[in-house]
Amino acid sequence: MITGSKEHNTALRHIAKKQGVKVNEYGLFRGDEIIKCNDEKDIFKVFGMDYIVPELRENNGELEAASINQLPKIIEDEDIKGILHVHTTYSDGTNTIEEMVKHCIELGYSYIGITDHSKSAYYAGGMLEDDIRRQHEEIDRLNEKYNNFKILKGIELDVLPDGSLDYGEDILSLFDFTIASVHSSFNMDEDKMTQRVLKAINNKYVTILGHPTGRLLLSREPYKINLGEIIKVCASENVFLEINANPYRLDMDWRLLKGAKEEGCKFAICPDAHRVEGINDIKHGINTARKGWLEKGDVINTLDASEVLLFTQTSLK
Numbered sequence: 001m002i003t004g005s006k007e008h009n010t011a012l013r014h015i016a017k018k019q020g021v022k023v024n025e026y027g028l029f030r031g032d033e034i035i036k037c038n039d040e041k042d043i044f045k046v047f048g049m050d051y052i053v054p055e056l057r058e059n060n061g062e063l064e065a066a067s068i069n070q071l072p073k074i075i076e077d078e079d080i081k082g083i084l085h086v087h088t089t090y091s092d093g094t095n096t097i098e099e100m101v102k103h104c105i106e107l108g109y110s111y112i113g114i115t116d117h118s119k120s121a122y123y124a125g126g127m128l129e130d131d132i133r134r135q136h137e138e139i140d141r142l143n144e145k146y147n148n149f150k151i152l153k154g155i156e157l158d159v160l161p162d163g164s165l166d167y168g169e170d171i172l173s174l175f176d177f178t179i180a181s182v183h184s185s186f187n188m189d190e191d192k193m194t195q196r197v198l199k200a201i202n203n204k205y206v207t208i209l210g211h212p213t214g215r216l217l218l219s220r221e222p223y224k225i226n227l228g229e230i231i232k233v234c235a236s237e238n239v240f241l242e243i244n245a246n247p248y249r250l251d252m253d254w255r256l257l258k259g260a261k262e263e264g265c266k267f268a269i270c271p272d273a274h275r276v277e278g279i280n281d282i283k284h285g286i287n288t289a290r291k292g293w294l295e296k297g298d299v300i301n302t303l304d305a306s307e308v309l310l311f312t313q314t315s316l317k
Contacts, residue, residue, distance in 0.1 A: 003040065004049055004057025011059045016045055057082025057292040072293045079296045082111035082130035082152065082305060083279055084211070085179055085242070085270030090135050091116035097135075098142055101151060103276040111128035111150040111305035111306040114139065114178050118166035120158040127155070136174065143209060150305035152176040161185045166208075174204040177312045179242065179270075181210030182223065190224040198228055201239045207267045207312050208300075209234060211244040211251040214305060215223040219248075227256065239311055240300050243292075245285025257292025268300045 006013070016023045021030055028035040028046060037043050041051045049066035056062040065071045078299065087093035088101050093100075097114055104112045116135070119125040127135065132155070139151045148231070156179045157165045160227075164173065165180065172178065180200045188196065201209055212230065213222035234241055241260060244251045249272065252260070269276055269285035289299065296302045300311070 003054065004052075005059065007059035008057040008062070012047075015063065018237055019047060021046065030064075046219045049255040053290070055287070056293065058291070060293075072295050074290045075294050075296050075299060075302070077283065079295065079302045080282060080297070080310070081268065081303065082097060082108070082113065082150075082184060082301050083271060083273070083282065084113035084152075084208070084268055084301050085115050085244075086112060086273040086279065087116050087124075087156075088114060089115050090114075090125075090127055090131060091121070091230055092274060097138060097151065099151060099276055100273070100279070101142060101146060103188055103279055105146070107279065110148075111152060111155040115154040115156045118155055118157045120160060120166050121156075121183060126158070129167070129307070132171060132174065152305065152308070153208075154178060156181055157200075157206070158183050159196060160199040161188070161196065163196040165200065165203060169205070172203075174206070176309055177207040178205055179208040179210040180206045183212050186214060186220070187225045188223070188227055193223055194226040194229055197225060198233055201230070201233055202235055202301050206239055207272075208240045210241050210242045210270075211249050211272070212241055213251050213253070215253075217250060222251075229258045230264050231265055231273075234254070235260075238266075240266050242267045243267055243285045244272050245269060245281045245283070245288070246278070247281060247284055250284060250288060252288075252292075254288045254291035257289065257294055258300050261292070261294060261298055266300060267298055269293060270301075283314065 013023050024301055035046055044051050050071050051071055052062050052066050078083055083104055088097050088100060101112055117124040119126040121130050136153055139153055143151050153176045158179050159182045176195040200206055240251060269289055271281040273279045300308060
């Protein structure tokens, strides 16, 4: 029996050969004798390994980790306690805040972070300062109505070409958390784009770096950026990297996550939902995180709402 990627299977066969075992689609053999296995766990036991879940079978260090009992306990669906990064009718979303709240409650979540677009995103109905105040008043009313559920005041800030953000500190200080994202001027050279994003994530009010490479699957390549430098600074500045679960983005790519985690980064798994149905896209982000070796403790929205607020309030630079 062979499972996993081609690279995983080739590496496993190499290990098997060293141990005098033949592996193919018909089973495991020592000489002419078949090695009886009841399930996949038994297969890995033959090689003295812990069970490797299918998502990790990429020859990305999982075989070595399984041999020394150091596989991660990767994140599960039920670990996610709240939804961050959703858009409503205040910008380019289809549903109201209350409709989004009700859907999250139906799905068993305990909080939601509303993140409509900032004012530079005029193409998406970005919010002016008066819109923000009006939205926050509505959130306050809804928090009183749904007292067993928490609505967080967030925003998706455009990272402007010079790295600045849409609002001054008087407005930025009103939010519980923020997401900073590049939505324009994608054709900058690598150095300019890197400096642009670094300036944004060094802003003390930025909590999460949204869709960090800007890719749109099958339609737009990632913009040029020194992602290694971005990852290091996000780790040092306590800025979370977004795993954008929208199926058109899936950004960050799972191949980047293990290295970013090793650099000390933490993450936010977000659906980037523009309608109630989009909240369910969170599952794509969880699957991405699992392939990237992430555990519950690596992801901010595995925390309770009170813990998220405590973190964002105490991590101001």
